[in-house]
């Protein structure tokens with residue numbers, strides 16, 4: 001019998017970039033390309049409640065959601081298990097033999113511990129081959145974010161390829177500043193424009209480079225993630241007020257707010273909420289609840305957020321009154337007044 005040869009390692013792309021930089025939007029578009037039809041995708045989110053995998057529309061069967069923490073810290077063991085499980089399922093024929101793997105990290109991820117795990121784990125390093133690190137970089141906010149968040153700086157520094165996002169809304173000065181920041185932190189990285197790239201942005205392999213992975217993990221400072229799951233629905237009007245209040249009273253602290261919201265007037269389909277720092281996208285409805293679960297799910301990531309901020313505010317606007325909780329009228333009158341229960345602590 002001829003000796004068994006080891007299977008060729010599966011190319012793996014790490015897609016990273018800070019909170020709201022545009023990773024999921026990019027991935028969603030590129031996965032429609034037949035060149036990525038045989039890709040498996042792992043989506044990691046910092047919140048307990050996963051949202052992103054529900055918004056990646058096209059390869060639902062090939063997507064694994066890893067919510068509940070950052071791959072760079074609490075979830076490293078889960079990443080290893082997930083990648084091993086995928087291999088086992090592939091080897092046993094339980095899932096199609098995917099030909100490449102894309103890992104979308106959470107926006108808060110320090111990429112260095114993730115790259116350490118992928119390149120130093122004996123079994124994973126044998127079965128997967130790091131093909132490229134691709135970083136989504138917000139052309140409008142990116143430079144300021146890099147100054148404040150070490151995670152964002154490392155995401156740039158580790159990149160083989162940087163996909164500049166939001167160039168459609170950036171002015172010339174912002175574009176120059178974004179390119180200058182990249183030139184300073186990642187001078188060797190290839191730069192491409194989000195709206196102009198196809199699947200090759202995730203597939204093409206740059207020349208092999210040596211990265212300095214011998215750096216201690218960066219913490220996430222005072223940044224915390226809070227989540228909410230609720231069966232209660234908001235009316236369109238109370239939804240607008242809820243978001244407006246979050247934005248006006250807590251905007252400076254919020255790095256990211258996203259979710260699916262159950263709306264009284266449209267019970268059959270969720271409204272998608274997307275906020276990145278002070279910028280909120282126009283609300284849009286999906287055609288249906290992506291996983292058949294018609295509950296509102298929200299995640300907020302920010303600095304110094306009170307743990308019960310989302311739950312308290314949402315309940316108030318959904319009309320769920322409680323003795324120790326301000327109702328929506330009181331909140332609108334004075335959103336910053338301290339409340340029993342510490343809603344605005």
Ligand SMILES: Nc1nc2c(ncn2[C@@H]2O[C@H](COP(=O)(O)OP(=O)(O)OP(=O)(O)O)[C@@H](O)[C@H]2O)c(=O)[nH]1
Nearest residue numbers: 018019020021022023024025107165166169274281
């Ligand atoms: N104008 C504009 N908006 C964009 C672009 N890319 C993403 N967005 C918007 O930015 C917001 C965040 O986009 P996502 O793709 O969810 O960002 P992300 O990096 O996956 O976010 P996290 O996973 O939460 O870190 C959404 O409202 C998108 O519609 C872009 O190129 N141009």
